[in-house]
Every structure is written in C-alpha cells, then in structure tokens.
Amino acid sequence: xxxxxxxxxxxxxxxxxxxxxxxxxxxxxxxxxxxxxxxxxxxxxxxxxxxxxxxxxxxxxxxxxxxxxxxxxxxxxxxxxxxxxxxxxxxxxxxxxxxxxxxxxxxxxxxxxxxxxxxxxxxxxxxxxxxxxxxxxxxxxxxxxxxxxxxxxxxxxxxxxxxxxxxxxxxxxxxxxxxxxxxxxxxxxxxxxxxxxxxxxxxxxxxxxxxxxxxxxxxxxxxxxxxxxxxxxxxxxxxxxxxxxxxxxxxxxxxxxxxxxxxxxxxxxxxxxxxxxxxxxxxxxxxxxxxxxxxxxxxxxxxxxxxxxxxxxxxxxxxxxxxxxxxxxxxxxxxxxxxxxxxxxxxxxxxxxxxxxxxxxxxxxxxxxxxxxxxxxxxxxxxxxxxxxxxxxxxxxxxxxxxxxxxxxxxxxxxxxxxx
Amino acid sequence: xxxxxxxxxxxxxxxxxxxxxxxxxxxxxxxxxxxxxxxxxxxxxxxxxxxxxxxxxxxxxxxxxxxxxxxxxxxxxxxxxxxxxxxxxxxxxxxxxxxxxxxxxxxxxxxxxxxxxxxxxxxxxxxxxxxxxxxxxxxxxxxxxxxxxxxxxxxxxxxxxxxxxxxxxxxxxxxxxxxxxxxxxxxxxxxxxxxxxxxxxxxxxxxxxxxxxxxxxxxxxxxxxxxxxxxxxxxxxxxxxxxxxxxxxxxxxxxxxxxxxxxxxxxxxxxxxxxxxxxxxxxxxxxxxxxxxxxxxxxxxxxxxxxxxxxxxxxxxxxxxxxxxxxxxxxxxxxxxxxxxxxxxxxxxxxxxxxxxxxxxxxxxxxxxxxxxxxxxxxxxxxxxxxxxxxxxxxxxxxxxxxxxxxxxxxxxxxxxxxx
Numbered sequence: 001x002x003x004x005x006x007x008x009x010x011x012x013x014x015x016x017x018x019x020x021x022x023x024x025x026x027x028x029x030x031x032x033x034x035x036x037x038x039x040x041x042x043x044x045x046x047x048x049x050x051x052x053x054x055x056x057x058x059x060x061x062x063x064x065x066x067x068x069x070x071x072x073x074x075x076x077x078x079x080x081x082x083x084x085x086x087x088x089x090x091x092x093x094x095x096x097x098x099x100x101x102x103x104x105x106x107x108x109x110x111x112x113x114x115x116x117x118x119x120x121x122x123x124x125x126x127x128x129x130x131x132x133x134x135x136x137x138x139x140x141x142x143x144x145x146x147x148x149x150x151x152x153x154x155x156x157x158x159x160x161x162x163x164x165x166x167x168x169x170x171x172x173x174x175x176x177x178x179x180x181x182x183x184x185x186x187x188x189x190x191x192x193x194x195x196x197x198x199x200x201x202x203x204x205x206x207x208x209x210x211x212x213x214x215x216x217x218x219x220x221x222x223x224x225x226x227x228x229x230x231x232x233x234x235x236x237x238x239x240x241x242x243x244x245x246x247x248x249x250x251x252x253x254x255x256x257x258x259x260x261x262x263x264x265x266x267x268x269x270x271x272x273x274x275x276x277x278x279x280x281x282x283x284x285x286x287x288x289x290x291x292x293x294x295x296x297x298x299x300x301x302x303x304x305x306x307x308x309x310x311x312x313x314x315x316x317x318x319x320x321x322x323x324x325x326x327x328x329x330x331x332x333x334x335x336x337x338x339x340x341x342x343x344x345x346x347x348x349x350x351x352x353x354x355x356x357x358x359x360x361x362x363x364x365x366x367x368x369x370x371x372x373x374x375x376x377x378x379x380x381x382x383x384x385x386x387x388x389x390x391x392x393x394x395x396x397x398x399x400x401x402x403x404x405x406x407x408x409x410x411x412x413x414x415x416x417x418x419x420x
Numbered sequence: 421x422x423x424x425x426x427x428x429x430x431x432x433x434x435x436x437x438x439x440x441x442x443x444x445x446x447x448x449x450x451x452x453x454x455x456x457x458x459x460x461x462x463x464x465x466x467x468x469x470x471x472x473x474x475x476x477x478x479x480x481x482x483x484x485x486x487x488x489x490x491x492x493x494x495x496x497x498x499x500x501x502x503x504x505x506x507x508x509x510x511x512x513x514x515x516x517x518x519x520x521x522x523x524x525x526x527x528x529x530x531x532x533x534x535x536x537x538x539x540x541x542x543x544x545x546x547x548x549x550x551x552x553x554x555x556x557x558x559x560x561x562x563x564x565x566x567x568x569x570x571x572x573x574x575x576x577x578x579x580x581x582x583x584x585x586x587x588x589x590x591x592x593x594x595x596x597x598x599x600x601x602x603x604x605x606x607x608x609x610x611x612x613x614x615x616x617x618x619x620x621x622x623x624x625x626x627x628x629x630x631x632x633x634x635x636x637x638x639x640x641x642x643x644x645x646x647x648x649x650x651x652x653x654x655x656x657x658x659x660x661x662x663x664x665x666x667x668x669x670x671x672x673x674x675x676x677x678x679x680x681x682x683x684x685x686x687x688x689x690x691x692x693x694x695x696x697x698x699x700x701x702x703x704x705x706x707x708x709x710x711x712x713x714x715x716x717x718x719x720x721x722x723x724x725x726x727x728x729x730x731x732x733x734x735x736x737x738x739x740x741x742x743x744x745x746x747x748x749x750x751x752x753x754x755x756x757x758x759x760x761x762x763x764x765x766x767x768x769x770x771x772x773x774x775x776x777x778x779x780x781x782x783x784x785x786x787x788x789x790x791x792x793x794x795x796x797x798x799x800x801x802x803x804x805x806x807x808x809x810x811x812x813x814x815x816x817x818x819x820x821x822x823x824x825x826x827x828x829x830x831x832x833x834x835x836x837x838x839x840x
Contacts, residue, residue: 016758020781099803105792107802112784114814193633197814213613216633218815239837246839338436360832361440364532372525372835381840382527382831383519394534394828395618395638396816408814411802412780415792417659419666420801 003179004188007143008195010173011116015141018174019113023090029168030133034082036164037129037157041075047156048125055123055149063253068123068149078129081386085133088385091404092139106414111407113139115197118189120145120211122203125153131202132161132175134388138403141174143196145189148181155179190215198396198406202389205316212393220396222389225255225344226316227374230333230359231271232350233264239371240349241274244322246373247347249282253318255390256345256377260313260323262333268292268326272299279322287312288324296324313340330355334362341365344392345374366392366399423599424608427563428615430593431536435561438594439533443510449588450553454502456584457549457577461495467576468545475543475569483673488543488569498549501806505553508805511824512559526834531827533559535617538609540565540631542623545573551622552581552595554808558823561594563616565609568601575599610635618816618826622809625736632813640816642809645675645764646736647794650753650779651691652770653684659791660769661694664742666793667767669702673738675810676765676797680733680743682753688712688746692719699742707732708744716744733760750775754782761785764812765794786812786819 001009018026037044048070055068097109117140121127128144135142146154154177162172178185190199190211198218201211205224212219229247231240247258263271268291276299279286287308288296296305312323313336327333330348337346347369348359356370367377377400379387384402391397397405421429438446457464468490475488517529537560541547548564555562566574574597582592598605610619610631618638621631625644632639649667651660667678683691688711696719699706707728708716716725732743733756747753750768757766767789768779776790787797797820799807804822811817817825 016784019784101801101803105796105801112814115784213636216635218638218813236837243837243839250840364436364439364535365830367831367833369833369835372833372838373840375840376525376833376838377831381521381525383521393638394532398828399831408818410785411787411797411819413787413789413792413796415789417656417663418792418796419663420670420793420795 004185005192005195007173007176007178008116008192011141011143011176012195014171014173015113015115017171018136018141019092019115019139021139021170023092025169026090026137026139027086029165029170030082030086030136032164032168033133033161034079034086036160036167037075037082038079040160041072044075044153044156044160045070045072047152051150051152060149064123068125070125070153074126078126081130082133085137085386088137088403090137091407096409103418104416105418108412109409110412111404112410114406114408116141116143116195117406118143118145118192118196118199118217120186120189120199120201120203120207121147122207123147123149125150125157127202128154128157128177129161130386131388134386134403135406136174138406140406141176143176143178143189145178145186146181151181186211187214190217193217200389220389220391220401221393222391222401223255224316224342224392225257226259226314226340226342227256227345227347228260228262228337228341229258229347229349229374230262230327230330230337231264231267232330232348232352232355233266234352234355235264235267235271235349236351236371237267237271237274240271241278243347243349243371243373244275245278245282247375248279248284248322249320250373250375252320256374257318258322258374259315259317260325260340262325262327262336263292264330264333265291265326265328268295272296276300283320285321286324287321289326291326292324316342330358334359337363337365342392344390345369345377347372347374366390424605425612425615427593427596427598428536428612431561431563431596432615434591434593435533435535437591438556438561439512439535439559441559441590443512445589446510446557446559447506449585449590450502450506450556452584452588453553453581454499454506456580457495457502458499460580461492464495464573464576464580465490467572471570471572480569484543484569488545490545490573494546498546501550502553505557505806508557508823510557511827516829523838524836525838528832529829530832531824532830534826534828536561536563536615537826538563538565538612538616538619538637540606540609540619540621540623540627541567542627543567543569545570545577547622548574548577548597549581550806551808554806554823555826556594558826560826561596563596563598563609565598565606566601571601606631607634610637613637620809640809640811640821641813642811642821643675644736644762644812645677646679646734646760646762647676647765647767648680648682648757648761649678649767649769649794650682650747650750650757651684651687652750652768652772652775653686654772654775655684655687655691655769656771656791657687657691657694660691661698663767663769663791663793664695665698665702667795668699668704668742669740670793670795672740676794677738678742678794679735679737680745680760682745682747682756683712684750684753685711685746685748688715692716696720703740705741706744707741709746711746712744736762750778754779757783757785762812764810765789765797767792767794786810
C-alpha cells in the first residue's frame, strides 16, 4: 500500500476515536501541543532555517520569504493561538434542534465532526499548526499537505504535535503530514474519496481553481477575493473615501481587500477629490476606465494613474493597485459585480436606505456591506473565534469558517417500539 | 454553443432573478403549475403512454414499468403534493442569526438559495415535478436530467410547468430538462462548474457512485442504504422482532429499509424464535452466517434460509432478503456497522440505557435509532415537510433534505463608517 493511502486509512481510524472523544481530553491534547511547541521550538526553528536558506538559494521573493520565516515572536504568537482555541466552546455534541413527533419519537439533531479533513496549502508554516488545532478541537482528523518550500519546518512541527497527541492519550494519526510534496501527491489526495471527507485548499487562485476543478472528494473553495466598493450617488463621500482607503490599503495581500471601486457618475468628481489624495498618499496605483481616467488626473499630485484594460476588471491584485470604474446607476454596479466579483465581500456606501436594501438583497456574495469596509469578512471580526478559511462557495459553509463550519450533524432518534 | 451549456447559462440567469423573488410570486407560480398539471393532464398521460409502450417493447421489468406508469390517481397525488409545497414556509430571507459586534457592526446571517441545482435521476416521471417545485419554492433554478425511458413524459410535463412559470411572470428557464439522455449529457452536466452550484443524483447505488467519483461540480450523495438493526442482549425481543419485520418488510425497495440484522449471541435463539416466524410469513429470505444458520433452521417452518457469503454483508438488496449476523457484544456490532454500513440509518433494540447511549454515540450514520424502525428516516416523518432526497454524506446536509437543506446563507453587514 502506498504511504499516502496508508495515511488516509490511519486518519480514518483516528477520526473514529477522536470523533467520540470528550472535550476535556481534546483540550488536554491541545494544551500538550502548546507546551511542546513552546518547549521544542528550537527544533522547529532549526528546520525552518534550512527551509529559508534553501528558498533564498532558489531566489524566493522577499514577501514569500517573509511568510516562510519563523521567529521566536511568531512562535509565541502561534502558541498563544493554540491556547485561544482551547478557550473556544467545543461544537461537538451540541443539540442543534430537538423535536418530539406525534408518534412519540424524540428526534435530536446533534453536531458531529466531518471526519477527515485534508488541507492543501502553500508556504506558511503557521498554517500547519492553525489548521491542525482547529481540526482537533472540532473532532476531525487532518491530513496536511503544505508546500515544498516549508517541508522541513512542517515535518519538524508535525512530529512535535504528534508526540504531544500521544502524551495526551490520543492517536498520533489525528494529525498527519503528506511527506511527498510533488504535484502528484496533491492529485492523489484529491481522489482519496474513501478516506477524505472534505478537502480545503488554502492559497492562491490558481491552486484553488485547480483543486475544485479536479478533485473528486468534496471541496470547500476558500479565499478568492475580487471585492468591490460601490460609491452610490447618495454616499457620504468622506466616509466612502476612508472606507475605500481601508479596504484597499490596510492589508492589500488578503482576500477581503478591495480590488475595484465602482463610482456613480453623478458623484465621480466629488468622490475622486476626496479619495485620490488618500490613495496616493498610500502609493496606490489606479487603473481607470476612460471616464474616471480623465477625472482622476485632476486630483493626482503624484503616483501613477493608468488606463485600465479588460483584464483589470477580473484581477485579484493582492497589492497596492486599484481598478476604478464608473457606473450610471446602482443596477449597473450590481451587474458589474455579478460579472466580475468572486462572491466574497461587496460593499455599498450610501445614505439612501432603499439603495442599500436593493444592493444587499441583489448582490450575491458571502458578505455584503453597507457603509463598512470589506476587510471585516473574517472569523475573528464576525465573532466566530478562530478561522480555518473563508468559503466562497455556497455548499456547506459560506464566508468565514470557524469550528462549527467544519462539522456535520446526525439525527439521534429515541423510540419505544415505533414502527411505520 | 452547445444546447446544454446554453441551458446552464439560462438557468444561471433565471436563478439570479428567482433568488430575489418574494414568496407570494413563487407561490403564485406553484399554484399555476398545480392548475396546469391538472388541466393539461391528458398531454402528460399521452406522452407517458408512448414511454410505457416503448418500455414494454424493450422488455422492462414489471416493477420498473410500474414506476414509469402515470395514472389519473397518480397525477391527482402529484397535484396535491405541489399544493402542499405551497403551504410550506419559504426558507429564503429567514434571518438565521444576528449579532451586533463591539464596534457597532450589525451582522445578520440570512438564508439564500444555492442557485442552480442539477438533478440526475432515473425512470420516475413524478420526480420531475417533485424536484422542480421544491427547487422553485426554495428560490433555486433546476436542470433536470431524467432517464431515457421517461423522456417523452418528462418533455411533456416540463413544457406544462414552463408555460405556467411564464404565466406567473417568471422565467421559463427556472425549470429545464436535459433533452439528450445519452450518457454523455450526464457527464457534461457533471462538469458544468460555471453554471451548476450543486448536483444531486437520485437513483441506484451505481449511478450515485459514478456521479460522486466523477463530477467536478459539488455533489450531494443520496439514498445509499445498507441499514442494520442490532438486537442487544438486553433487547425486548418481541419489540425487536416487530421493529425488524417493519424495517425489512414495510417497503423493501427503499433506502431506509433494513438489509441486515445483527444479533447478540446471548439472545440468538430466543430472538430467532420471535422473529423467524414473522419474517417467514412475509416471505423474507434469510442469508445467515454459520452460527445463525444452524439456529434459524429450528424455527423455520417454510421459506428459504441460506448460508450467507461475504457479498451479503455489503448488499443493498432492495428486496425481501435479510442478512443475519451474530455478534459477541455491542462493540462488535458497532465495528460491523462501521465496516459494512453506508452511514444511512442504524438501530439498536435494547432496554439498557448505557448500551443505547454507547451505540447512539459511536455509530456514525445520518440517523441512529434506539427502539424504533429505520424506516422513519424521511423528510415527512422528521417533520421537514417534503423531501428532495436523503443525504448520506456529511458535507452540507446529512439525512433527509427538505427545503432548508437546499439553501445557503449570506452575511448582511450594516455599518456607519467602520474601518479595520
């Protein structure tokens, strides 16, 4: 039997026991993991230094190198995050609904784990711990498949977590790492229907599209974000400019950042007068349609303003670049978002309650906002506690996914001899 | 553009308008459909007579012919079922949760449709109406792909429903039928990720396995049922025998029927003495393991008792056949169910509360029962109203799926200038 298939089988078995494990035991294992990560950090750091050295040799970009690199402070943060997960309520065993039927059957709908969750991600070694502990708390075994750039770091930290699991009396196979980082191992994982209950890809748009088009195991798509802010004719323009600045600039690399502003033609000049100086101060490059290009030029002291091409309307820049498009009314804004958005996060800025209601009702996205930044689409900000990703599909879970979103349910039916 | 792709595009557009349509308008369309089915029943019956004639020529089995055949009474039943769907509450627009965050953001979690639901099914023309109206009520457009045996019936009834949609002011593309019943059209539908939000296969185990192994669009597996009744050492044996008789015989062709009884060795003789006469009176064939074979022979007046083979433990007979297996304790019963069940419906018969609790906790299935028949796993019996299928997967929905189970949600966020 191939190693990966064996891992799948081990994960399935581990999931069976973990799924019926009580909260205290899971929390003990999480505490053992936190302690072990703290105590054995030098092993993890040493492995990470090797990964970083190798990546430097391969000419990895600065941003990517920064994501790959662990530091004492980052490990402190990761250890704290594990302890935060301990403090979250255990979703498993919760009675979601209960009904007694006319025939006397008492039916409880009880929350249970999904089983085995596979996660394919890229070069961030912190994801290995984040994902593992969220799966553990929610009673799911996990199979982690990180990028080849972080393989040494991931091996080291997985071994540390597995030892902690055993110390706490759980199977080390509750958390497993795919050892082979060749493309084939991802493809194999995508077809292990017998062992994998759900596959969550976390990473760039290319990875996510590849996985969701090719996997036969159930997939939750996450984190594709071409988000818009629409400045309505009835917008408070100062508020709109500040929200746009925040949505674009506060963390441009993340999926809930704004990539395109839509501006009602009636307020084009007035809005650009407010917004362009704020954006230019943050070195945002504007990619403008014809009408806004001419208008924006007037308010641009420095920085680059370029004419947009068709590609700009579908681009997830992940950078300090903003597409600018003028619309003649709210309907055109909604249609543009339908055509070019990724159903992630969409905002309208308006003081007109009817316009707000129409936008919120008609725009089809995981989160729709009136007068707030798209950057709030996040498990922590929504009050879900930790987050395993942001779903951009409608099946199973939509938007930020906390612990409850990686669970299922079963019906527990109590009778005293009922037949049908 | 190919016809099927065009249908996908039309469904997507129709779904957009239908998704924001109010309850009154959807109910008017449903009433128009009920009226049209009633008034134009002769068209549907005529088309069905052609299907039945053709099927007889092809040598279709009696059971299948019966499923294919429409009658005046069956159409009356279908029309009533449409009116029952009108009376169900509309799940769309329901505020599932609401929270105000410390920063003043008010976040509502609002129920929305999935979008476009594709359904692949076999030769039952009533499914065409059932599925279409449940999708319509829940704001989803549907693409229906029935079996080739029922194509004339399905064309006729789809045209009737589409005319009714238009009469009620909705797009006729809310309900569409795949015209081509070759295997290729199913395969194409399984890969229309751009247009299909979820695919629900309804039919035999072969169809369901083929779809879930090969589709790239999200799938909800339904209706694979290898269900067990476990007779515990502390069972009320008379109750157990009656429940087993009901679970096996009341409708052997359905997925929640029992296929295998597990008997604790301590009560083997006493239970068989109760159960065998009941089962033999219903002409149930028993396929027994070695121990139960010898024991059952004593109580069998007539009928066939055969030794089981390995294949029997995984068989979904859909017929008056029952596998019989002896276990030495509850744990062996749980392990046997884990190995051979399809995670559909599993029952324990016991008066021992601890044994019941252990079984209900450890058995991983959509519905777990104590002292009741597995036959209750059904949308109507669970109080969900109508049912579009019984999910045997853990993603998205598990167990009977009513209207809520074919919906998603979006977060609607109200701010007054919040930035992060």
